[in-house]
Amino acid sequence: METGNCKEIAYMLGRINAVDEGAAASAQRHSDQLTKPPGSLGKLEAIAYQLAGIHGGLWPDLQRKAVVVMAADHGVCEEGISAFPQEVTSQMVLNFLSGGAAVNVLAKQAGADVFCVDIGVKSAIDHPDLLQHNIVRGTANMTKEAAMSLEQVLRAILAGVKVVDELAEQGYQLFATGEMGIGNTTASAALASVFTGLHPGLTVGRGTGIDDKGWLKKVEVVEKALALHSPDPKEPFLALAQVGGAEIAGLVGVIIGAAANGCPVVIDGYISSVAALAAVRISEHVQPYLIASHLSQEQGHAKVLEAMGLSPMIDLDMRLGEGTGAVLGFHFIDASLKLMQEMATFESAGISKE
Numbered sequence: 029m030e031t032g033n034c035k036e037i038a039y040m041l042g043r044i045n046a047v048d049e050g051a052a053a054s055a056q057r058h059s060d061q062l063t064k065p066p067g068s069l070g071k072l073e074a075i076a077y078q079l080a081g082i083h084g085g086l087w088p089d090l091q092r093k094a095v096v097v098m099a100a101d102h103g104v105c106e107e108g109i110s111a112f113p114q115e116v117t118s119q120m121v122l123n124f125l126s127g128g129a130a131v132n133v134l135a136k137q138a139g140a141d142v143f144c145v146d147i148g149v150k151s152a153i154d155h156p157d158l159l160q161h162n163i164v165r166g167t168a169n170m171t172k173e174a175a176m177s178l179e180q181v182l183r184a185i186l187a188g189v190k191v192v193d194e195l196a197e198q199g200y201q202l203f204a205t206g207e208m209g210i211g212n213t214t215a216s217a218a219l220a221s222v223f224t225g226l227h228p229g230l231t232v233g234r235g236t237g238i239d240d241k242g243w244l245k246k247v248e249v250v251e252k253a254l255a256l257h258s259p260d261p262k263e264p265f266l267a268l269a270q271v272g273g274a275e276i277a278g279l280v281g282v283i284i285g286a287a288a289n290g291c292p293v294v295i296d297g298y299i300s301s302v303a304a305l306a307a308v309r310i311s312e313h314v315q316p317y318l319i320a321s322h323l324s325q326e327q328g329h330a331k332v333l334e335a336m337g338l339s340p341m342i343d344l345d346m347r348l349g350e351g352t353g354a355v356l357g358f359h360f361i362d363a364s365l366k367l368m369q370e371m372a373t374f375e376s377a378g379i380s381k382e
């Protein structure tokens with residue numbers, strides 16, 4: 029492994045501070061004085077305590093929001109595991125850049141900005157708004173060889189960290205993970221099996237909408253890749269190289285970067301959650317910075333979230349990715365903070381507690 033990049037990642041991990049439990053406890057004390065039975069706002073309360081803990085006081089300003097969409101291609105597409113052709117990855121990149129994708133619409137509504145990154149797209153795309161961080165022109169077919177080298181994984185992670193460092197420098201305070209990569213639910217299922225120990229029959233989903241026959245094939249493909257590489261769950265960097273994807277590694281960097289900058293990061297669906305689980309396996313210190321947004325329809329998502337001790341805010345039967353669920357989650361984060369800041373207390377409203 030290239031020692032320079034290893035050192036840089038170790039340095040990033042060292043920048044992650046423990047959250048302030050005292051601030052989280054003060055947030056809860058404040059919340060318990062508001063005109064509602066304690067705990068009755070459920071996860072909206074829990075999120076507020078978590079945000080106070082991350083911020084180190086009451087209340088963070090999270091006006092400037094960014095969703096980072098990592099795009100990459102997958103060699104495993106050769107095995108016929110997606111309902112859509114590989115070209116859709118780069119076609120969708122252009123769609124993100126012209127503002128026409130679902131995530132663009134939802135981000136605009138939530139007051140967030142979309143940043144699209146070429147981290148592993150097969151052919152170069154020349155566009156002034158595309159963040160150019162390509163580390164591989166499409167991964168290799170994981171059923172035949174490692175998807176990437178360890179070096180490429182490290183470079184992808186560092187690229188994700190760099191993107192977030194620059195956005196944090198520009199004043200962004202809240203991040204969401206998004207991705208685009210035809211075939212990436214196959215890589216995600218393989219990694220989910222590695223990290224949870226679940227059989228591919230429980231981690232492989234329908235992705236873009238494959239039928240029963242396609243699903244059986246996809247399970248076989250993941251089984252074959254796992255049999256070839258025998259990835260070790262205790263070696264997350266290597267597992268990412270063997271059966272991962274460049275956008276998944278890039279999102280690991282986004283998550284580490286957000287935590288290192290003291291910013292909460294909202295996790296989207298299956299692919300993003302697998303990236304978050306890989307990040308947690310790299311360093312458990314990132315976990316307190318994670319907020320799960322929605323429960324994807326993709327089989328295995330609930331188990332991946334459970335493995336990190338996360339519980340999603342919403343379940344809208346979505347299965348799109350791009351960061352769509354995470355950006356919807358921004359609304360609930362805003363709602364949580366507004367409630368804490370604007371509700372009356374029992375005392376100020378003259379309401380009896382007992």
Ligand SMILES: Cc1cc2ncn([C@H]3O[C@H](COP(=O)(O)O)[C@@H](O)[C@H]3O)c2cc1C
Nearest residue numbers: 110112207208209210211212213235236349
């Ligand atoms: C038009 C279109 C837009 C998308 N936006 C996200 N995805 C999602 O579907 C892909 C994963 O599914 P699979 O593993 O089955 O290929 C990813 O690109 C994911 O972001 C899309 C897929 C399509 C077709």
Ligand SMILES: O=C(O)c1cccnc1
Nearest residue numbers: 297298299324347348349
């Ligand atoms: O949950 C997701 O992120 C997802 C599910 C299916 C297809 N693309 C993304």
